[in-house]
Every structure is written in C-alpha cells, then in structure tokens.
Amino acid sequence: MSAGTLDVVNPYDLRAIGSVALSSWDQIDGYLATAKQLHENRKCWMPAYQRIDILKKAGDLMQGRFEELAMLIANEGGKPLMDARVEVARAIDGMNLCIKEIPNLAGKQIPMDLTQAGAGRIAFTQREPIGPVVAVSAFNHPLNLIVHQVAPAVATGCPVLVKPADDTPLSCKAFVDILIEAGLPEEWCRFVPCDIPTAEKLVTDPRVAFFSFIGSAKVGWMLRSKLAPGTRCALEHGGSAPVIIDATADIEAMIPSLAKGGFYHSGQVCVSVQRVLAPKGMAEDVAQLLSAAAEKLVVGNAIKEETEAGPLIRPREVDRVAQWVDEARSGGADVLCGGEKLGDTTYAPTVLLRPSQADKVSLQEIFGPVMCVYEYDTFDAAIQQANSLPFAFQASVYSKNLDVTMNALQQLDATAVMVNDHTAFRVDWMPFAGRRQSGYGTGGIGYTMHDMTQDKMAVIKL
Structure with missing residues (x-):
C-alpha cells in the first residue's frame, strides 16, 4: 500500500510535472527482507557476465533516451539543458566504467612463508559483495549521482534500495526502470521514495550492510551516528x-x-x-x-x-x-x-x-x-x-x-x-571525497565498488 504521493514541480515556474507514490515502511520492510535473503542465499548471486550484460543493455537504453533523460534532469532539477546533456553523457560513461571495473574485483595471493609459523601454506583472497545497500541521494545531479550509487551495487552483486531526493525522484525512477528493462530482476533494485521518519528507519535497519549518502553534512553525520553495528558507509557532503x-x-x-x-x-x-x-x-x-x-x-x-x-x-x-x-x-x-x-x-x-x-x-x-x-x-x-x-x-x-x-x-x-x-x-x-566534516570514505566508480565488496581469505595447509 502506498504511503501517499510525492508531487514533483519544475523549480523555475513551480509547475507540476509528475508524481511518484511514496513507499510505506511495510513495503520497505519486505524489500529489506528480500534483499537480505538474496545476499545470504549464494545460489542467487548473479555471475559477473550477467551483471555486465545488464549494465551494457542499460547504458544502451540510456543512450537511446538521451534527450528524454536530459529534459527530465532540467525539468525537475533546474539544471540548464546544456548541462543536463553533459550529465546524461557522464551517467552513460559511468555505466561503462562499472563494466570496466568488474574485472578489478579480484583478490591476491598472500605470502605465508615469511615466518616459520606460516610455512607450508598457500593463501589467497577473493572479493565478495558486502550485502544489501541503501543509497540516499541529492537533487543536484539527479541521474549521475544515482548512477554513482546504484550502478556499483549492481556491478558488485549487491541488492540495493535507493531513496532519491524529494525534489528529483523522476530521474531516479527512470534509471531504475531502465535497469529492470535491461534484465535486472526487480528485487535486486528497489525505488523507495519515502518520508523522513521512514527513511531514517530504513537507513538504520540492521539488515543494511552499506549506506551511501550524498547530501547535507547535518543529515549525513546524524544518520551515521545511528547506523546499526556493522553497517559500513560513505558520506559525501559539501564544502566552501x-x-x-x-x-x-x-x-x-x-x-x-x-x-x-x-x-x-x-x-x-x-x-x-x-x-x-x-x-x-x-x-x-x-x-x-x-x-x-x-x-x-x-x-x-x-x-x-x-x-x-x-x-x-x-x-x-x-x-x-x-x-x-x-x-x-x-x-x-x-x-x-x-x-x-x-x-x-x-x-x-x-x-x-x-x-x-x-x-x-x-x-x-x-x-x-x-x-x-x-x-x-x-x-x-x-x-x-x-x-x-x-x-x-x-x-x-x-x-x-x-x-x-x-x-x-x-x-x-x-x-x-x-x-x-x-x-x-x-x-x-578519480577519487572524490571530502575531508573532516565534508565527508567520509571515497567516491568515484571504482572506489565505491571496492567499498561495496569485502575480502575473504582462503588459507590452505599443504
């Protein structure tokens, strides 16, 4: 059941241009339960070639809807159309960057015979998806920021729930719809616009493995202070x-x-x-x-x-x-x-x-x-x-x-x-990050993908 409707306006003339249904906590609770099950059941994990295929098809769909996406960015976000087109091009490039980074999600050999205690063993690491990701985004790049938060989750095999900025949900919904059209099963990426109390409940839920936030420092640091034990995060705030x-x-x-x-x-x-x-x-x-x-x-x-x-x-x-x-x-x-x-x-x-x-x-x-x-x-x-x-x-x-x-x-x-x-x-x-109150962790496609994975080591005694 919907928790209401979020109306979207053009920020210049305040003319209504669309709306999205808000997600209730009951809906989100079910999405989180499914995301947790998808991660825990390793037989459900998508192999890399499937993720690559989905991202490639999604990028192609975005290219085919280039002007439509640019107009959406300008209309709901107030970014001049000339700059909105640049944003769409960057977002498509971001999809290709995710594809190129997937082969880099590799482990390495760990030397064991550096001391007598480790001799007679072989060890190596692998990178595994961290688990359910929750992404909360900002309005100022309503497509490209979503790509930076959601596409790395898809690329690494993490189920993701994405809450867009209240002012610019339409670009986010368009991108999620494109991913699903490209073959991503719906349960792997959920579009969850919601009110502030519901969003805080979502972010601080113990089933969340990684929290990605782009927005104000006041909100970001407050949410980080309330994260469940074990939830990792990346915060991107502003500066001067x-x-x-x-x-x-x-x-x-x-x-x-x-x-x-x-x-x-x-x-x-x-x-x-x-x-x-x-x-x-x-x-x-x-x-x-x-x-x-x-x-x-x-x-x-x-x-x-x-x-x-x-x-x-x-x-x-x-x-x-x-x-x-x-x-x-x-x-x-x-x-x-x-x-x-x-x-x-x-x-x-x-x-x-x-x-x-x-x-x-x-x-x-x-x-x-x-x-x-x-x-x-x-x-x-x-x-x-x-x-x-x-x-x-x-x-x-x-x-x-x-x-x-x-x-x-x-x-x-x-x-x-x-x-x-x-x-x-x-x-x-490139790495993109704020110091001190300006952020926590490092953004950039490859860096985000690394944060959404974790090492597992195998130690084999010969």
Whole structure:
C-alpha cells in the first residue's frame, strides 16, 4: 500500500510535472527482507557476465533516451539543458566504467612463508559483495549521482534500495526502470521514495550492510551516528571551495574557468568555487572580470536552450541566499553584480568583493550563485584562510610559478588540488571525497565498488 504521493514541480515556474507514490515502511520492510535473503542465499548471486550484460543493455537504453533523460534532469532539477546533456553523457560513461571495473574485483595471493609459523601454506583472497545497500541521494545531479550509487551495487552483486531526493525522484525512477528493462530482476533494485521518519528507519535497519549518502553534512553525520553495528558507509557532503590566485597567474585566461566553476548549476554543487583569494592589487581586477562574466549569464527556466543559470531548487533557498548576501553587504562587502532576487525561484549571479570573514558567505557553504573575492598580503596568509574552515573538499591554485604551485599542493588541506583549473572539475573514475566534516570514505566508480565488496581469505595447509 502506498504511503501517499510525492508531487514533483519544475523549480523555475513551480509547475507540476509528475508524481511518484511514496513507499510505506511495510513495503520497505519486505524489500529489506528480500534483499537480505538474496545476499545470504549464494545460489542467487548473479555471475559477473550477467551483471555486465545488464549494465551494457542499460547504458544502451540510456543512450537511446538521451534527450528524454536530459529534459527530465532540467525539468525537475533546474539544471540548464546544456548541462543536463553533459550529465546524461557522464551517467552513460559511468555505466561503462562499472563494466570496466568488474574485472578489478579480484583478490591476491598472500605470502605465508615469511615466518616459520606460516610455512607450508598457500593463501589467497577473493572479493565478495558486502550485502544489501541503501543509497540516499541529492537533487543536484539527479541521474549521475544515482548512477554513482546504484550502478556499483549492481556491478558488485549487491541488492540495493535507493531513496532519491524529494525534489528529483523522476530521474531516479527512470534509471531504475531502465535497469529492470535491461534484465535486472526487480528485487535486486528497489525505488523507495519515502518520508523522513521512514527513511531514517530504513537507513538504520540492521539488515543494511552499506549506506551511501550524498547530501547535507547535518543529515549525513546524524544518520551515521545511528547506523546499526556493522553497517559500513560513505558520506559525501559539501564544502566552501577555495581558489588561490598567485601574482603570476593569467587573470583574463582564468575567468571563464572560474565563472563556470562558481555559477555552474547556479552554484548548487558541493565543490563550487566559493572563495577566491587574490593578492592585494589584483583582487579588485579579478572581481570585476568575474562580475562582467556573471552579468552575461542568461538566467531562466532550465528547460530552455538559452538558459545558462537556472533556478535554485526551492524558493526558500532563494530567500536564504538573499539573506546571506544582505548580511555580507551590511558587513561591508562590495556587491559588484547581482545581489538581488530575480523572482521567487531565481537569484542573480553575484560577485562579492571583500566580504567579512565573519559572515555566513565566508564561513558556510553558500550552495547558490554567489562568489566571494578576498585579498591577501602573503601566500601563507592565503593558505591559512583557505584552510580555516571545519570542512575541506577540493581546492585550486592558479599560478605560472612552479614553487608557488608546489607549495599550494603541499599546504592546502584538500582531497584534490586543481592547478590552473576550477574546483568543480571532476571525472568519474578519480577519487572524490571530502575531508573532516565534508565527508567520509571515497567516491568515484571504482572506489565505491571496492567499498561495496569485502575480502575473504582462503588459507590452505599443504
């Protein structure tokens, strides 16, 4: 029995575009029981060639529905159609990455005769699926994030239950339906949109072997604290990505990259460029050039071809961003462009110069179309400011000086440091993770597949 209906709207004009039935706890309880049985009965495990065939067919189906999936992403998630198409391409590539990683789910020989006690034995390991996976996802990449969480479970042979973000369940449902159409038995992948109490009950159930979460740090760390003993997890939260500009950097050449990194999906990305640190004497020039780029962006409904910056996911997020910018303005920041609501669902791309380091825009993840430019006296001071927050994800440095670049690579507290590129760069086979409050574990297709498997060792006495 359904627990109600979740209505889905276009976040720009709030027009209804679809709905999904919410799953009740009784339904989910049955799904978990089946998932546990599938894992425990090893005769039910699908061999690798079957998993490869399913993933390949699913990727082909996605390719055949490329425009349909892109429009769905834009319509429910507010990501501009031009960027939604890139997301679909990445999602299809992710399916192929899973296929390529399956042969790497291999064990190794363990030498036994390193001491007399182990002599006369042969040992080797195998990788086995960890068990039922529960994936809870975010709205900002409604197809590709689901692929990153669900396809590795299919690839490794783990039954999976996936709860999409409330704002963007349609892309998730489309992907699950494609997997089933490609030959995956329905009991191996369940689509479970549900309310918050039911979701918490699902995540903390002792039958869950692995919990994958993408979303806010507050929710992720709270859920981790309530996991059943033995449940493994991976958490991907946000950050406040710093960019350090060195005096030798080519300012004009970097502006398109910086603007894309800051205003892509209206800043609703966990590694969006947020804090730009430039030397005194350069900061204002950098900010003015970023402002000129921001003012050219076409803001509107994401489903239109010309739109470059779409809505924020909910009107209350527009209100929050407006409050934060107003606070920065009151604190002395220069608002070089934007700084205003364009409507209930959109906020103008904004560049702030010299906001106070005590303001929310300097201390927390904005998750909106706002970039802050600061000036520094010394490179060490820039490093200190970049590292000053309790979360860390990706960072970047723009420089033509090798010594400066290597110093930044050594000193920046980040899981990845981009050189002469923006902080939001990512390919889906690289490790992707937050440090400290920004996350736990490592994302990326191959890394996730490793986390969803575990070693079993055989020791044979000759």
